[in-house]
Amino acid sequence: MxxxxxxxxxxxxxxxxxxxxxxxxxxxxxxxxxxxxxxxxxxxxxxxxxxxxxxxSRQDLISAVLAEQVARCGEEMRAALADPDSRRALRGTIVRFGERQVHDRGLNEALLGSHASGAAFAEQRRTHAEAFAQLVERARGDGALRGHVSVDDARIALMAIASFRALPAERASSAIRTLTDLLLTAVLNEE
Missing domain, CATH: 1.10.10.60 (Homeodomain-like)
Structure with a gap:
């Protein structure tokens, strides 16, 4: 017993x-x-x-939450890289990024901003950025991405989406979704 x-x-x-x-x-x-x-x-x-x-400590709790968030992002990036449809993979990644800006505002401020708690995850962020670059290059190579769009252009699009999280929550949600749709239209070739 x-x-x-x-x-x-x-x-x-x-x-x-x-x-x-x-x-x-x-x-x-x-x-x-x-x-x-x-x-x-x-x-x-x-x-x-x-x-x-x-x-x-409070920091231990914050670190556990951020580690879970970073792990989830890593799983999604690996799944996107494994997706044989480069257009769908890139589109899904950008949409999920936009959704996170709406739903995970506080966590993103730590991970993408200058919060001390996010510094521990710099290597994982680099790995995610490299995976995103692979998605962009693959989509361009497959003709899913407009030919003039570079990895840097796609990163600027993500930065533009992320910048809207500074808006009040009720405005940010709509603005981020609108901007995400506009950017996808601008960078992806028509199906």
Whole structure:
């Protein structure tokens, strides 16, 4: 019986950790990384001590959330590179990037801006940028991309989309979607 109780505690602890990261991700995405731990605990329906039991410091919690976000982006980039349809892969990547600017504002400010927490992920960002360059080159080689569009042009398009996250949330959502559609029309050849 003692092994069963230990396993139950371990499962409960793992569930709590997952719940904390899930709630913190949504909270940081919407409200930024300055959100107090006590507010994350309140939203998770847990005590602050439970949060600190799993994440000894606020920075540990932020790092766990950002690591999950970066890992998800990496998985999506690998899937895009594996997609045999270069147009669909590039289009999907740009659309997902735009959607992240709308839904993950606080996380993107850390990862793409000058927030100290994002610095730990510089190598992964470089890897994602290299994968994006491969997507652009492949789309151009396949004729899916307008011939005059370079990797730098495509990166500027992403920077333009990202710059709209500074707008108030209600305006940013519409503006980012509109700009994403306009940029896709400008860079991709007609189907």
């Amino acid at each position: 003692p092994g069963t109780l230990t396993r139950k505690r371990r499962t409960d602890a793992e569930d709590n950790r997952r719940r904390i990261v899930e709630v913190a991700r949504a909270a940081f995405a919407a409200d930024g990384l300055d959100l107090p731990v006590r507010e994350i605990a309140r939203r998770a329906g847990m005590g602050v001590a439970t949060i600190y039991r799993h994440f000894p």
